[in-house]
Amino acid sequence: MLALAFLAPPPVIAAAARTPELAVTTRLADRRMLVTGDRFWSMGTADGRYPAAGFHTRGEMGGFFAPPIKVLDGLWFGVDGQWLPAANRMRSGWGYVRTEFPTNDGLRITRTDVDPDGERAGLVGLTLSSSQTRTLTLSVDAHSELMGMYPWGETKPSQTTVNLPDTASVSGNALLFRDVGTPPGPNQLKHDWAASVGSSLTPVSSQVGNDFRGPQDPPVRCPASGPGTADLPARCDDTAYGNGAGGRLDYRITLAAWKPLTVWFAVAGSDTGPAAAQSTLSRVLRDPDAEFEAKLTARKAVDARTVVDLPGDPLLAQSVEWTKQNLADAVQETHNLQLRPTNGGTVYPAPVGTLDSARWIAAGFPDYSWLFGTDGEYTAFAAVAAGQFENIEAHLRSLRDVSDKVNSRSGKIVHEVTPDGQVYFGANADAGNTDESAKFPSAVALVWRWSGDRHFLDDMYDASVRAMKYVTSLDADGDGWPEGLGNVERPGMGAEKLDNTVYTIRGLADLVDLATAKGDNATARWAAAKVANLMHRFENAWWNGGDTQSYADSLADPGNTKVFQRHWIGLTPAEATLPDGTPIASTDHAVATLTQHEKPCYSGDLGLFHTGTGPTSDPAGNKGASCDIAVSSVAADREAFTLTTSIMAVAEGNYGRSAARYTTDIARVQLDPTLWEMPGAMPEIAPSPDFGANIDKKLTERSMVLQAWGSYGILWPVVHQQLGVDPDAGNGWIRVVPQIPAGQQRISGHNIRVGTGAVSVTAVESGQTITVTASGPLKMTIGAVLPTGASVKSATLNGKPVQPEVVRTTRGLEATVPGSGNLTLVLAY
Template sequence: MRKFSCAVSLLVSIIEVLTAGNSFGQSNDLYSAELMNGLSNKGANLTKPYITAGDRTYIVGTQNGDFPDLGSHVKGEMGGLWMAPIKLLDGFWLKLTNEKGGASAWLKDAREFITYPYGSKFLYSPILDGIQVERFQYCPQGKEGIVVTYTIKNSTSKSRVLTVDFVAKTDVSPVWFSKENNIIDATDSISWNANRSVYLARDVKNSWFTVWGSSIPASSHALNVPTPTETIGLGKSASSTHRVTIKPNEQITAVFVIAGSTKNSESALASYEAILKNQDRLLAEKKAYYASIINRVKLDIPDKKLQQVVNWGKVDTEWLVSDLPGIGRFLGAGAIEYPWLFGCDNSYAQQGVVALGGHELAKSTLRTIKQVSEKTNGNGRIIHEMSSNGFVGNKGNTQETAQFAIAVWKVFEWTGDVDFLKEMYPYIKQGIHWLLTDQDKNGNMFPEGYGIMEVKGLNAELVDVAVYTQQALDVTSKMAAIVNDPAAQQDYAQKATVLKNLVNTLFWDETEGSYCDFYGTREQAITTTKGAIEQLQLETRADNRSHEFVQKEEFYKKLLAHLETFPEGTQKGWFTNKNWVISTPIESGIAPSDKAIKLLDKVRTEHTGAYGPYLSAVERRSMMTIATGVQAVAEATYGRTDESMWYVNKLVQTFGRVLPGSISEMMPDYGCPDQAWTIYGLAVPLITHVFGVQPDAYKKTITFSPNLPSGWDNINVSDLPVGNNLIAFAVKKTSRGTEYDLSSKNADWNYTIKQKGLRGKKYVLNGKTLTANSDELHVGGKSAIILLLN
């Protein structure tokens, strides 16, 4: 065990005998119960989309239970039932008919939608004089199929005989970016398998198959039947009819299973039969899986709404996980438009995922990005996006290569997985070379190329690219030390120091009190401004150009005239778009404090809308969860806890605006209803700043430097995974002082309590009063309670 000063040595020597300590949280069932009970839309947003998620299949429709054409990447085809890389069905519908009298009704307009972590439920208004119906659906983990269950209740005093028509519309077709790679959708064919009472559909030119059937016998079947909702595509419709008798005040359950294969019909049939046979067990496993995710990192904080949102954040992040054969297990970017793999999105998201205990998902996602990038680029460059068919649509914006290195290091800090780091390091090293050689033609250490803001004409030396490159150099130098590459360690560390100084001098505009959008020539600034004008005009119809549009256009025109007054070839930082990424030097912590505070105040007062920073403070239109999240982290990095939580709570305010349990990509209520990188702005400020958890799992150490917001007197986190350890940590303000309560599963770890101004203060350990001789207290063992006296 490490040796410390006299007072700290005493603390270490008695730490093992401390019996009082923080427990590892309340029981799992109690903690996860609230979320497992689901959330209702309370009858609102019925025409808005939802996702019923699984790692091999998922369903997208609208919250009234319907399946209209949705989405833009494959226009009108992003909804339906999916088993990437193919769609299985456009949708399905149920019709009930009274055998006596012949009255019938489609179940098309649910009155209420309930989202559960593990599935979705639709509640319908009573039909046919006393028939009540609920529909529940889920996607079993790791299975190539979907389960849909209808519970049909007879609320009358007479037996009822009903015919149930289950109508499905096929669309066995490929994902986005297939046609461009000569994967062409063709017409579907459908056949009825009488022996197994199932339908089999396939694309006539591709080995794509869909099978569906029911737990209740079919009395008849029919092809090319009408559907209550018309959808585009090359699919066909079919129905199966089932006769049921329901006694008074009783109910029956009808289970339908849809399965698929990209190999052959036998595989699809095998999946169908296995899921139908085991659907109860598979549902129990799905519930247990999501309960385990919720119970990973238990929070107890005064702001119960934030606590609820962070817990749902774990869930709706998991909704975006895909496990694609031959590619890997990874976190997709967003539903419904971006369920595939992204470099930038995951470089943010995995920092939140790993802080909330998702170590394996973080590693498998980054492994997949590395493997796809290596196959596609082979030079260290990290891809921007890969469709679910394995094709890469964009080989990578410049900042993504740097961001990837940062994300790998953050994951390593939490996991201590040396094998993972050694696996990533060679490609990251190639990426550093690519950034500072291929992408830095003029050798000024500012890599060129598009960054996070994909603005027309903004192809220059951007602030986010420069900042994240500096951070990549810093963390890669630390990686080099661990993998025993001393020459690279020294080189990267020196370059990181140089680049930090360059960012803080050449990108800073004292007149504006801000970092600039990019560094470059007068000619680049003119091109960028013209691009902004062109993009603004393209995005606004000529017959709908408001006073607001005129003001924005006028700003850019005046800026253009101002730029033209500079001598040709002038090089400097240019403040042209006021994009939110000007805060990245603060988010990363490389900005001097005076510059950081000045810009933080400027963003809050001049660049921020109702829900956080505008993507462009010139255009002042759109706000996005990642921009708000980055601003929350930036405030936290400079110790401004209340200001940080102000931004975090802007995320909270948009919770459930469209999809119960989730936050929309574009704030407050549009874009993807579920977005992966939102977890960055929820988890990172809370775990790493408010709780102050700074892990170094490789060295089996954790530093705690908590910063409680105003009005918070008691915070607790338990079941927090760090490396192979499990931590519980609480902070409580009392009349005597501040109490820190630490518990650890393993005894061979060391911990530091770090607080400014601690030196010289009295603290109590196990009834004995001691004096701190620094701003840090070091402890080891399995538990400790420390009271810092007022």
């Protein structure tokens, strides 16, 4: 087909928004466009194209996916023998994306992409509107790439050897692509993968062959990843891994003047043969409008929980709204997982077990859309604050189930699991991350406190005990600090990592709560004794001191020598809290290190650096400001991850300090048109000095366009710290003790899910009075954190004088009273 030169059109009104939308019109070819369902997802660019993207299997992480397989490279549309031009506007909605194309001769076309939940299929609706009655030919090209989401490009085996060629045919009214056979190599299984592409309309003609990539034919091919391939083309259409096929369907349709018509297309995938793909295609095309409405209904239900009003920080309130949707975007599910520990992609053993199904909150798209321990455990805080209990419960159960089968119930929690069941890292034989196991009981306890789900507690308790027994066994020198890899996977660190220690202390303390709830007094006593011992020795062992004003990143054996490298984990003692809300770091050390980390040596324009700047023996030298004279052995890394910035935001809030700088940094990369890549999507890394910006990088070299962990730094500071919602639903009570940010007068949150009900809270400061109104289903402690230097003069609860309990915490002076039902507390100070 020939490229089409479009003329200036008469105006045609676009389809109405179905939810709030965020629009973008600039650099659409450079912006990734992601659409997800819990069993299907797709990624192209905002101009309506599907260039090669992603790095795990270079260029093959974009397109259409029915996990655990990829099904298509892309889908393209044409009218009357000419391909649709590049789109001129893309709009992100809740659970869908709309793409608008330039108008030609009175013909306006808008594309809507939505992936129904529960189906291994995606829907694409083309809405055509014409200024005159006309009959036209509508064409769709599809190019398949049926391949597993694992192996990757440089694992053993590689996709260069296991990706078998696809075939294309026409079956009924649809295109059918298949990849059938047994890949070469040991322990490979025979598969029958299929993709079906079609519409509810009957095509008038069809073709199949090797190409059919719409305007991206003939394709520019990226080489396979590996040595000697550093100089990539600026943009590719396919890769050396590609082994797909193609096809085209043509339709004749008649448009009545000024009467929009939507034609729905669908892509369906299966890893169990063509029948499943074809039946799924037929099912979603039976009533695509109803499928779309069901998606919208589900996403509006997501929005209806944790509704906040922050008049003094509207950007943060908007980020809460979109972050709830991002969490829902990230949910994934696969069935019939074949569990294999692949030792960092170096081996491919026979399966050690199977799992009927797994459901999880994916770490990031497109290259990390699978099950992680670390990512999910941080994301748990956001999930409960958003009221998304079921998804995080499923995530933790999936972690438990995979870990128990692969690690023979050792207690070790796996690190990374691909959708087909490959345990890339975290098996017993791996050196293996310690932090996932340490954080696991804390995530379980968190969900128990917010949900009050006794069945979940009973189901997860044994795994929580085994996880902490495993972590505490990783102590070769008997000093109580566990050995093993933590969140920072960088050279030069000692065997004992700060974050592992911090999360071990918290995990043991949370296990005390879990054991108490279960009536397991022996475990409660064991864990409590360890917490007391480690807390007593923590500051002396880990505070680095001097002008570093920071904790050591690790301890080197023998002798527990402190190693200081300025990594972000230095903030974890101020970020992690014990069950009573007390952070692990002492207040004086926390305040000192938070003040230090606010300086340019640690924080940039858009968040906290992975590794701060300062004197170093690394040949790269010091890249930035110096805030201390200590000489580190590693170079700085001024990449601002949304996770590192989240850690800083949460730590600031734990000590009653303003987190606005850091919550704003996170919200801006999601919502600021000058910074976002995909409107409304929380990225993995913000634009930063040692990373640049995703939008300026090749599509095969970017970080994630949507990453779940950044939600921690938005939802937790608002719901838990500002609004002060702190439930213990399993024991039937809740604390609601808001802290109004300095300079603001009013904050509120409604329908915050707790237990089987919901809590609402509003806090208003006027003159020298704070009024807190709260309601909920549990016994409540209601109160407020007073402004710095204030003291209580008088208090009333529902109009009656009361004497509040006044306690100084790390957040400040808290004045609280007990109550239940609908409460209004007025504190004069």
